[in-house]
Amino acid sequence: MSLSYGLKIGTPNNDALTQAVKDLAFTSQYPTLKMILSGDISVTTDGSGDGTTSVAHNLGFAPAYFAFQKRTVQWTTLDASSYANAYVPDPGTANQWGGDYHHMLHVYTDTTNIYLQAKGAAASTTYTIHYILFLDLSEAYTGADIASTGNIGLKISREGENVLTAKKYQLAYSSRCKSIQYYDVNYKTTTLTLPIMYASPVDTEVEEGTYVDIAHGLGYPPFFLAFFRSDTYIPTISYSVPFLGVNAADNFSNGVAGFCDATRVRLSFWRKSFWSAPSPDPSWAAETITLKIHIFTEDLSQTFSAL
Secondary structure, eight states, X not given: XXXXXXXXXXXXXXXXXXXXXXXXXXXXXXOOOEEEEEEEEEEEOOTTSOEEEEEEOOXXXXXXXXXXXXXXXXXXXXXXXXXXXXXXXOTTSOOOXXXXXOTTXXXXXXXXXXXXXXXXXXXXXEEEEEEEEEEEESSOOOSOOOOOOOSOSOEXXXXXXXXXXXXXXXXXXXXXXXEOOBOGGXXXXXXXXXXXXXXXXXXXXXXXXXXXXXXXXXXXXXXXXXXXXXXXXXXXXXEXXXXXEXXXXXXXXXXEEXXXXXXXXXXXXXXXXXXXXXXXXXXXXXXXXXXXXXEEEEETTSOEEOO
């Protein structure tokens, strides 16, 4: 439904009154993601690769969040270079950077803290995560509002909410928080094609990888989201990055990973085929992949607090 009241901001050279909701720069009909706290959290594992640490937020509810692992990345299957001060999205999902799978790292929130847990990770190793917490909820919550620092600033309420009495998480926009904003110059859609690949009794384990670099020109590592669609791997579905696929024998067989630094967003693509008689893995057909990369203005190397 299109509202005839509220605040609408159109994109340059377009009429906000006639633009579709998806094309507007802002509309009070729908809330923005309202960033209230960001920072780094580190955990050092014990001899078994385990460890848990936390940082207090004291919001009174479990907030929605994003998390990136901060590390030096290198994957020699693709190139010989290493990239310091890189940020890898979703540390709870497998990725190729560094040649191992960091599905042993978990980030989660509750009513008081954000946690970083390592379980069966590398022993005696320090892992650092950059987190972004939002005033938006990850759970049902009807409790008291968080503490306020005053009434100076801009508040925009959602439909049906009184802007003077609405709780902060009920607002469509609050200048107290930072909004996650598109860096429209670098919304990218691109495609690449991977060649046919198969293992054989002569070469029983075949592996290949390639990557795409998106130069963003921001001079700092930006928050980003990436998605892909394959013409051979359930082509009607868009998958988020990172992604890990398994074959019929529950072996890792393909994956898509990514990282950003001050220069680029890189997405990598990896496939592996095994020969194991009498039922070898099927060969990988030639595959065309369509990518969508959303780059935002948020600097992952900086911290922010509105608390």
